[in-house]
Amino acid sequence: MTEQGATQGSAVLSWMPVAVMAVVAGADVVAGPGVGLLPLVSLGPAFSGLIGGWRRTALIGAVALLVCVALGMYDGLFEERRGFTAMASVAGVTGVGIAAAVTRSRREAELASVRSIAEVAQRVLLRPVPRTAGPLQAAVSYTSAVAEARIGGDLYEMVASPHGIRVIVGDVQGKGLAAVETAAVVLGAFREAAHEEPDLVGLGERLERSVARELEGEKFVTAVLAEIGSDHGVVFLNYGHPAPMVVRRDGGVDFPQPPAYALPLGLGAHGGDGPKPYRVDFVPGEQLLLYTDGVTEARDADGSFYPLGERADLLKEPDAGRALEGLREDLVRHVTGPLHDDAAMLLLRYHGHGEGKSVPIR
Incomplete structure (x- = not known):
């Protein structure tokens, strides 16, 4: 739902208690005292207690009581118990509505506090990547499958190390x-x-030991590690993760595969060789996109996967952040609704080795 649609929906709900009381009052005047619609005036404070604050609920309840008195006098119901019974019904529902509004407000405040704390923790966990690092320009996008969450089970990081x-x-x-x-x-x-491991294999082995020590049972983490040095190349180490996408200077797209597939992090104890590092050319003017399977496995209404390679043209936008945001928006349009899995993307653009010149993305 758009922001404008949500605002219109809130306005309709806010006026619903007044509209309900107006309809009941009109129906009571038309139908006369024999139908017994007067107690339905209590629907006004009942609805207000569900959607409004306690002050507004009390105000709606006071208005409902005035309407009840006016209609009771018009119908002549105070000559018998029906008028007083209707007033008691309105007063009772108003009291319950005020209590419900107070309880809901407290829970909303607690939820807002919890979300605020969670957002701080999430910012510490997934820190913003630097916009530039050496010859690289970077941008990151994270879309969580959990409603209103900022992160989930996907992760990313970029470190400028001595290596x-x-x-x-x-x-x-x-x-x-x-x-x-x-x-x-x-x-x-x-x-x-x-910062400490001199090569990518040692870094991967360090991660494997840490994950195996912390995880239990059959839990695992797929991951791809990349190291960009000064030799116009990138070295990958792939732990059962989708292959990265390299967009060449001429617009061509490569998905360099590992020489042999390896188990994800956390499953090293099950045997098998660890991943082998492999090098891919990566020169100024080219782009590297690392992503999770929430991107390539996103399906549209017909069950078709997101064609990431065919959408590489969206990365022609000169600004890396806007280019990646355009790709994310295209992914959301493809699924025509909320994603069923977290989707993380990290885009790296190679602009040269400090020559002070940017190479255009064609």
Whole structure:
């Protein structure tokens, strides 16, 4: 729903108690005292207690009582018990509505506080990547499948280390707080090891030990590590993760595959060789997109996967942040609704080795 639609919906709900009382009053005047519609005036404060604050509910309740008195006198109901019974009904419903509004307001305040704390924790966990690092321009996008959440089980980080610019994009098995906790373990280990380990294989082995120590059972994390040095190339280490996308200077698209597929992080104890590093040319004017399977496995109404390679033209936008946002918006349009899985994307643009010149993206 758009912001304008949500505003219109809120306006309709805010006027609903008044509209209900007006309809009941009109029907009572037309039908006469024999029909017994007067107690339905209590629907006004009842609706207000569900959607409004306690002050507004009390005001609507006072108006309902005045309407009840006026209609009771018009119908002559105070000559018998029906008028007083209707007033008692309105007063009782108003009291319950005020109590419900107070309780709801308190819970909304508690929820807002919890969300605020969660957002701070999430910003600490998934810190903004630097816009530039050496010869690279970077941008990141994260769309959580959990409603109103900022992060879930996907993770990303970029570190300028003494050994080159090192990047990780990963996807934790599962969702919710458990997945966020696992993501914190992986990112903490990566941030430390990226500065200390002299090669990418040692970095990966360090992550494997950290994840295996913290995870239980069959939980795992798919991830791709990348290291961009000064030799016009990027070295990858792939732990069962989707292959990165490289957009060449001429607009061509490559998805460089690992020489052999390896198990995700956390499953090293099940045997099998670890991943082998492989190098791919990456020169000024080219782009590298690391992403999670929430991007390529997003389906439209017909069940078709998102054609990431065919959408590479969207990355021609000169500003990396706007280019990635355009790709994210196209992904959301493809699924015509909320994503069913978290979708993280990290875009790196190679602009040269400090020559002070930007190479245009064609």
